[in-house]
Amino acid sequence: MAASAPISRTIYTGTFVHSISLTELEICENGAIGVDRNGIIIFVERELDLEAVQEKHSWQDATPVYLRGNAFFFPGFIDTHTHAPQHPNTGLFGKTTLLDWLQTYTFPMESSFSDLKRAETIYRNFVSRTLSHGTTTAAYYATIHVPATNLLADICLARGQRALVGRVCMNSDISPEYYRDMSVSQSVADSKASTDYIRSIDPKGSIVRPVITPRFAPSCTAECLSEIGKLAKEEDAFIQTHISENKGEIALVKELFPDSKSYTDVYDTHGILTPKTILAHAIHLSNEERKTILARGSSLSHCPCSNTAITSGCAPIRELLDEGHTIGLGTDVSGGFHPSILENVRHAIWTSRHLALQSDLGDKAKLSTEEALYLATRGGAAVVGLSDKVGGFEVGKEFDAQLIDLGSVEAGGSNDTQFDAGPVDMFGWESWPEKVEKWVYAGDDRNTTAVWVRGRLVHRTSRFQEYQANGTATP
Incomplete structure (x- = not known):
C-alpha cells in the first residue's frame, strides 16, 4: 500500500512495549499515546481510560485506535x-x-x-x-x-x-x-x-x-x-x-x-x-x-x-x-x-x-x-542519528510503531484458521512478559498487523480492520 498523511489526531490505546534502557523493557497494559497530525507524540498516559484521556487533553475529536487481546504497540x-x-x-x-x-x-x-x-x-x-x-x-x-x-x-x-x-x-x-x-x-x-x-x-x-x-x-x-x-x-x-x-x-x-x-x-x-x-x-x-x-x-x-x-x-x-x-x-x-x-x-x-x-x-x-x-x-x-526522534514512546518523539497481534488459541485448539495470525500460540494464561518473549523467539511478519512512520500508516494487513474505529483509521 502507498503511504498517506494521517487524517486526524489519533489516540492509540491498549498495551505498548518499548525499551527504556539497555536492560529494561516497559510493558504498559493500559496505555494511551496521543499523536498529532504531524506524527509527533503529544502525550503518553499509563492509567487513564479513553474518555478520561480525551477529556484531560481536550482531544474529543481524535481518532481512537483500540487494541485488545494479545495485541500491543512496539517501536518500529x-x-x-x-x-x-x-x-x-x-x-x-x-x-x-x-x-x-x-x-x-x-x-x-x-x-x-x-x-x-x-x-x-x-x-x-x-x-x-x-x-x-x-x-x-x-x-x-x-x-x-x-x-x-x-x-x-x-x-x-x-x-x-x-x-x-x-x-x-x-x-x-x-x-x-x-x-x-x-x-x-x-x-x-x-x-x-x-x-x-x-x-x-x-x-x-x-x-x-x-x-x-x-x-x-x-x-x-x-x-x-x-x-x-x-x-x-x-x-x-x-x-x-x-x-x-x-x-x-x-x-x-x-x-x-x-x-x-x-x-x-x-x-x-x-x-x-x-x-x-x-x-x-x-x-x-x-x-x-x-x-x-x-x-x-x-x-x-x-x-x-x-x-x-x-x-x-x-x-x-x-x-x-x-x-x-x-x-x-x-x-x-x-x-x-x-x-x-x-x-x-x-x-x-x-x-x-x-x-x-x-x-x-x-x-x-x-x-x-x-x-x-x-x-x-x-x-x-x-x-543512524535519530535517537532524539524515534526508538521509543516518549512525548516529543515521532510515532514510528508497529502493531503486533499474537492472536489466540481457540477452545479445543483444533481450528486451522488460527494459524493465519502467525506461528505464536497464545493459550490465555501467559503474562505480558511471556507474551513478548514468545513473539521474540517465534514471531514473524504475520504478527505485524500495521506499521506507522511519523504517524502515517505505511503498511497494514486485513487483520488491522479489527482495530479501526468506525473505519476512520484507514488512510
Missing part, C-alpha cells in the same frame, strides 16, 4: 545495514565465504541495476517487504548507478519509510571491470550527484537522507577513500562501510594497505571514521581498533544472520557494549538470509550464547532478550 525496527539491490539473492550464499560470494552472487546482480525497470521492480518489492516486517528505518546500500540510487530514494520517500540511501563507491581492481567506478573523480562526482538529488527531494531529511558509501577498503584505492572522506565532511553526511567482517578480508586489507597499522587505521587515516560513520560487522577487531573507533565516535552494525551464513564469525557484542560502543542491528541482505530485524534479534541472542559456550567469556558474552530488543530500536536509532 531500525535496520542499520542492508543491501537493497541484493534482495533477489536472499538465501543464496551456497558454500562461499565473503570474497567468493561477492564475485559469484553480488557483483553480477548489482551490475544489472543499469536497467531502471529491473531496479524499480526489486526496490519496490524490497521496501514493501521490509515494511511488512516492521522496519520503519533502513540504512540502504544501493549500487554504483546514480539513476537507480535516486530511484530507491524516491521509492522510500513515496512509501514513507525512513532511509539512508547510499550510492556505492568502488574503484579498485578488486571489483570486476564490468562493475566499478572508472576513476576517483567519477566516484566522487556520482556520489555528490546522488547526495544532491536526495537532498532536493527531502530538503529537511525528514524521511530520506544521503549516506556516503565506500563499499569497503579493498574495493577503494587509498586516493578514493581520502576523496570520499573529504566529500562526506564537506556535505556533513553520514558514511557507511564494512569493517573486519572476515579473516580473509582482513588479510587482503593488510596486503593492499601495507603502511596501515590495521583495518581500522586504514579508515582512520583516510578520514572515514567520524561520529556519523556506521561500520558493519566489526567481528575481529583488536583492542586497539576498538579504542580508535570509540574515540572517533563511530557506530557499529551487528549482522548476526549474515555473519553466520557466510561463516564470517561471531561478533563479541556484549564486550563491545560494555566498552561503550553504539550498536544497532542489521539484516545485511543478502549475506543475511532474511529481511527481518526480529530474526536478527533472535540470532544476536543465539550468537552471544555460542560465544558463551566457546570462549573464555562464558556467561559474560550473553545478550538478554531485553538487550537485543534495545539494539533493534533505540540502539539502531542512535546509530
Whole structure:
C-alpha cells in the first residue's frame, strides 16, 4: 500500500512495549499515546481510560485506535545495514565465504541495476517487504548507478519509510571491470550527484537522507577513500562501510594497505571514521581498533544472520557494549538470509550464547532478550542519528510503531484458521512478559498487523480492520 498523511489526531490505546534502557523493557497494559497530525507524540498516559484521556487533553475529536487481546504497540525496527539491490539473492550464499560470494552472487546482480525497470521492480518489492516486517528505518546500500540510487530514494520517500540511501563507491581492481567506478573523480562526482538529488527531494531529511558509501577498503584505492572522506565532511553526511567482517578480508586489507597499522587505521587515516560513520560487522577487531573507533565516535552494525551464513564469525557484542560502543542491528541482505530485524534479534541472542559456550567469556558474552530488543530500536536509532526522534514512546518523539497481534488459541485448539495470525500460540494464561518473549523467539511478519512512520500508516494487513474505529483509521 502507498503511504498517506494521517487524517486526524489519533489516540492509540491498549498495551505498548518499548525499551527504556539497555536492560529494561516497559510493558504498559493500559496505555494511551496521543499523536498529532504531524506524527509527533503529544502525550503518553499509563492509567487513564479513553474518555478520561480525551477529556484531560481536550482531544474529543481524535481518532481512537483500540487494541485488545494479545495485541500491543512496539517501536518500529531500525535496520542499520542492508543491501537493497541484493534482495533477489536472499538465501543464496551456497558454500562461499565473503570474497567468493561477492564475485559469484553480488557483483553480477548489482551490475544489472543499469536497467531502471529491473531496479524499480526489486526496490519496490524490497521496501514493501521490509515494511511488512516492521522496519520503519533502513540504512540502504544501493549500487554504483546514480539513476537507480535516486530511484530507491524516491521509492522510500513515496512509501514513507525512513532511509539512508547510499550510492556505492568502488574503484579498485578488486571489483570486476564490468562493475566499478572508472576513476576517483567519477566516484566522487556520482556520489555528490546522488547526495544532491536526495537532498532536493527531502530538503529537511525528514524521511530520506544521503549516506556516503565506500563499499569497503579493498574495493577503494587509498586516493578514493581520502576523496570520499573529504566529500562526506564537506556535505556533513553520514558514511557507511564494512569493517573486519572476515579473516580473509582482513588479510587482503593488510596486503593492499601495507603502511596501515590495521583495518581500522586504514579508515582512520583516510578520514572515514567520524561520529556519523556506521561500520558493519566489526567481528575481529583488536583492542586497539576498538579504542580508535570509540574515540572517533563511530557506530557499529551487528549482522548476526549474515555473519553466520557466510561463516564470517561471531561478533563479541556484549564486550563491545560494555566498552561503550553504539550498536544497532542489521539484516545485511543478502549475506543475511532474511529481511527481518526480529530474526536478527533472535540470532544476536543465539550468537552471544555460542560465544558463551566457546570462549573464555562464558556467561559474560550473553545478550538478554531485553538487550537485543534495545539494539533493534533505540540502539539502531542512535546509530543512524535519530535517537532524539524515534526508538521509543516518549512525548516529543515521532510515532514510528508497529502493531503486533499474537492472536489466540481457540477452545479445543483444533481450528486451522488460527494459524493465519502467525506461528505464536497464545493459550490465555501467559503474562505480558511471556507474551513478548514468545513473539521474540517465534514471531514473524504475520504478527505485524500495521506499521506507522511519523504517524502515517505505511503498511497494514486485513487483520488491522479489527482495530479501526468506525473505519476512520484507514488512510
